[in-house]
Amino acid sequence: MGIRFLHRTLKNPTVLASGILGNSKDILERVHEAGCGLVTLKSIGPEPRDGHNNPTVIDLGCGLINAVGLPSPGYLNMENEWAELEHRDFPIIASIYGGSVDEYRRVAEYVSSKKPDFIEINISCPNSEQHGMIFGINRDSSRAVVSAVKKAISVPLIVKLTPQAPDIADIARTCEDAGADAICAINTVGPGMVIDIESKRPVLAFKKGGLSGPMIKPIAVRCVFDIYKAVSIPVIGLGGITTGEDAIEMVMAGAELVGIGTAVRYRGIEVFQKIADEMEAWLSQRNLTLADIKGAAHKEGE
Amino acid sequence: MGIRFLHRTLKNPTVLASGILGNSKDILERVHEAGCGLVTLKSIGPEPRDGHNNPTVIDLGCGLINAVGLPSPGYLNMENEWAELEHRDFPIIASIYGGSVDEYRRVAEYVSSKKPDFIEINISCPNSEQHGMIFGINRDSSRAVVSAVKKAISVPLIVKLTPQAPDIADIARTCEDAGADAICAINTVGPGMVIDIESKRPVLAFKKGGLSGPMIKPIAVRCVFDIYKAVSIPVIGLGGITTGEDAIEMVMAGAELVGIGTAVRYRGIEVFQKIADEMEAWLSQRNLTLADIKGAAHKEGE
Amino acid sequence: MMTKPVMDQKPLMLRVTENKREAPDYATLFFDHSLAFRPGQFVMVWIPGLDEKPYTISHHGPHRFGITIEAKGVFSRKAIALTKGDLVGIRGPFGNGFDIQFSQRSAVVAGGCGMAPLATLVEQLPGDTTLIHGARSKDAILFPDRFALAREICTDDGSLGHKGLVTDLLERRITDGGSLDMVYACGPEIMMYKVFQLCETHGIPCQVSLERYMRCGFGVCGACVCGKQVVCKDGPVFGSEALREMKDFNKKALLKSGREVDLSLYFSWRCR
Amino acid sequence: MMTKPVMDQKPLMLRVTENKREAPDYATLFFDHSLAFRPGQFVMVWIPGLDEKPYTISHHGPHRFGITIEAKGVFSRKAIALTKGDLVGIRGPFGNGFDIQFSQRSAVVAGGCGMAPLATLVEQLPGDTTLIHGARSKDAILFPDRFALAREICTDDGSLGHKGLVTDLLERRITDGGSLDMVYACGPEIMMYKVFQLCETHGIPCQVSLERYMRCGFGVCGACVCGKQVVCKDGPVFGSEALREMKDFNKKALLKSGREVDLSLYFSWRCR
């Protein structure tokens, strides 16, 4: 199931979602060896940041709620990681965030010099008061970030969007116009809150957190469906994908690649190969290829 | 667990959510007899409307997705229902929707003359192209609808909000300023989409639908938490409440009353008495009252 | 504390294994799939791109089930034209099903396609059960050779059996053959109403299977409400006690819009 | 097709049943609750309003379990001050636990609080297992009367047993008592590293229990990654084979920010 994505050939369409398993080479390499076509690093920010206190990640049964809070060593404190990643034999997406257009640009420029295969800008994280999501719900701020970053980097640019945008397709179109080479959708949903009724307190230290996993899949599928209609650049579809059938559904909505995050909780790191195999089996049983089914849910009356 | 809500005393804090079980007196009376403190009618619109073709309501396991599409006899075609409801011995909320401020006003004025105990305006339904949600995601349109309706009616006004609003607390505050007597939150989440991969088609005839039930509870709790901080009028909290513990959680977020919709699927019409009993048992085991725990999750460090 | 149930009930996509033409306007679609089921329960049948409607399970085996459809409108005409290999989505089974009394003295009364929900019931009842079956004409008698037990037939046009109504035959059975312990009926609502009245007169308990416009199939949306009853969940089978209280029985039904109308208007609406 | 798992793992709110002071800076909190568990597994312990941290299960019975905490920082000091009736949230158990070999010739090597994960293991091992326990001083020897089997003790200050390191005793045991089939160890990482080296020299397989900053506890967030291993999920117990490949063992760890630093910096950060 080798697949072409922008300038690269990937061994299959599965992508490790940002924020899952961090950004050290050893573990990312293991994810790659466990069957992942393209790995995304945890979002890298402008300054060292501890993120929130625990509890930060809770399993709700049909998915997770998390408010990790964008912990990051800060883009200038990752020389070890970059040095090790230089000698990799697998493709990576470096994810970044900032608190202003200029911070996005600065981080992106530096990270670009480290030659990741792609840069993804996270304009969609709900778990920090200062960072991220604000940009992705508004057309003007999305445009400003994307064009500034695009000018500063020499690798293809992916923009990661939030389902909290009142019209995600419109934001995607704006990003495409501003120079995005691909869209990644979606980041976590909500935010939500879980209150422990015995202690009468929100369980997460940050109180609110983003939802991921099976419960958000219908929202992710709808977003990818809407975005696919609106843009002509490829879409990485993610949100709740746990099985090969989920991945096929996302491709039918219009995804080129399928991102996987929370499913690592439910099926282990092996989930990448499992999903790739399940997709392949499903397709070959029906004599279909990925290209045949991409965006198939958009076709009427066949 | 008798409780005062605006000008009425209810036998308990449970509320039937709008759109569940319709608006005929017989069935609403049964819901009341099955333990429900306050029943809401299915939203009534300006014109007769069939709603969408089936499939319209699908169970996803951790909740439902629906695009019923605001079917309504139209407010002028319900004389039988009103005549029967005139002789009721239980309190009702009449829910209404419109496609313009003037339609909202017109429907509200007429419905008000039928003397429901409360009128709820649904400015938050995601399942119709022309109606509803558009008003609830925007501050100006929310204000316009609420003030127009408020002037036209002679019963207390509840405004039902959507979690798709970029800042639901801000909308709630705007509604309070414009004359709302209470807030109801939340309507369904999303919209989402479910694609059947065998037929390669969205399962819902309308393609997209709103999510309800357990999977949306964290979003509902967060919304009620935010709204409670922002307004001083009471809040009906709903979204995913299935057990007494869920209801207690919602009250701790700040809800005065707790709405129940999808749980009817999982626990039958008896769910109202069950939840009321479970709440009562939980409270009495701890020697607490509803008033003790209302908004308790907002208090720090006790 | 109850735990939250997990029942993923997206349509289960099945391929038609066989389309058996039962009569000019009737066909049975078979699916090779095992389904837990009680006679009288129904499934929601989705034809992708068209619509989704409720149909009773008319055939049930360990690895196979079937639904029998009368071509009436757009959907049912399309349904009887489905052929082997066509994809259909199935949700369910839903509803309560019949409360089966294994009495020696029961009668089953079917009107037209009303035989569909009754067929699997008849197969479970003792051999001396009375089976009364009415239809427009000889052509429309469903499953002519299916049952071990004898069938009393009537047709509107007299082309087979008694010319007249099923209630004529039921009344004769009660008068001549002695009282009954239970009557099961399905057919046009007016017919079921008459069966119910007859049973009430003679003090016989009965169960009838109602039909209303449906959306969710599981008791949430309210589309199918009839009086205090939710037809998809509390029914579709209702016993005498419920029927006595059900003031909308044979009187009112809700249109797709939720508008409450006389049953005649409901049926003519369904005619579009 | 796999079905999606449903494991609601919000913190389970339990009340402290007993707080047993084990030593000046050590206490065991008991909870009356039954927990499926293997020695070496841990739970995430939430003190509402404060933080949530991982602790090994040090006591386990059918209806009761306990965690033993050394007061080091803000959280652990607060934890050992909890009293009967206080509410704590528990998630887990998480991790793999020890792969128990019921050999007659095994040794357990504990350093300080490292006895906590080993205690329930020791209770399952045969009576002639060698148990070596080191601590700062006599005061800090955990569970002095708990085990049936004899314990060889060493302290940094010589206040009890051998004055020196656990590795001295382990080496002596290997030289004088003949080779071992398995060594289980937990304590400061430098100690475990030395145990591992000693075992490698003598060709003895060993298992050690690592400690890293944790968030999720179930292998998603990446906070606890050590080389190719996810400590919370693949560990916390690692055998010789994994340790040989683990280039960050006794060298590197991630701070809360995800910054990779030398282990010494990690420990001084944890000191704040």
Ligand SMILES: Cc1cc2nc3c(=O)[nH]c(=O)nc-3n(C[C@H](O)[C@H](O)[C@H](O)COP(=O)(O)OP(=O)(O)OC[C@H]3O[C@@H](n4cnc5c(N)ncnc54)[C@H](O)[C@@H]3O)c2cc1C
């Ligand atoms: C619980 C339940 C079980 C059912 N089981 C079966 C079954 O086993 N076999 C089957 O053929 N149908 C069954 N139906 C009816 C079925 O769901 C459809 O309503 C029917 O097939 C007509 O659909 P249509 O779209 O083709 O016709 P429509 O376009 O809706 O209607 C066309 C024609 O059918 C008549 N008609 C439609 N609905 C009704 C009605 N409710 N009562 C009387 N006349 C009506 C109209 O008057 C008109 O003549 C069942 C319905 C319910 C609620």
Ligand SMILES: Cc1cc2nc3c(=O)[nH]c(=O)nc-3n(C[C@H](O)[C@H](O)[C@H](O)COP(=O)(O)OP(=O)(O)OC[C@H]3O[C@@H](n4cnc5c(N)ncnc54)[C@H](O)[C@@H]3O)c2cc1C
């Ligand atoms: C899988 C696992 C199981 C654990 N089981 C236990 C247990 O059974 N009992 C127990 O007491 N603790 C255990 N811990 C450690 C525990 O989670 C806390 O890190 C510890 O209690 C210190 O927390 P604190 O916030 O009080 O201290 P902090 O404020 O974080 O640190 C204060 C002091 O503790 C030292 N310290 C903190 N963390 C470490 C470390 N990782 N290694 C060495 N020194 C450290 C610091 O150097 C400093 O002296 C376990 C950790 C893991 C990952």
Ligand SMILES: Cc1cc2nc3c(=O)[nH]c(=O)nc-3n(C[C@H](O)[C@H](O)[C@H](O)COP(=O)(O)O)c2cc1C
């Ligand atoms: C613990 C956790 C941490 C995450 N951190 C990031 C992050 O740093 N940057 C980012 O863009 N997305 C982050 N996400 C979002 C995921 O990349 C993904 O968009 C989301 O979880 C939906 O996919 P899933 O349902 O497959 O998990 C995080 C998600 C989780 C669960």
Ligand SMILES: Cc1cc2nc3c(=O)[nH]c(=O)nc-3n(C[C@H](O)[C@H](O)[C@H](O)COP(=O)(O)O)c2cc1C
């Ligand atoms: C089938 C269905 C129909 C609904 N129709 C309406 C409606 O007409 N008006 C309205 O305000 N909300 C409607 N809702 C939303 C519910 O009132 C409620 O806000 C939502 O379902 C969340 O609550 P729950 O999780 O308890 O179901 C509908 C929900 C469902 C599932």
Ligand code: FES
């Ligand atoms: S069809 Fe929805 S309640 Fe019966």
Ligand code: FES
């Ligand atoms: S603590 Fe999250 S991966 Fe280990």
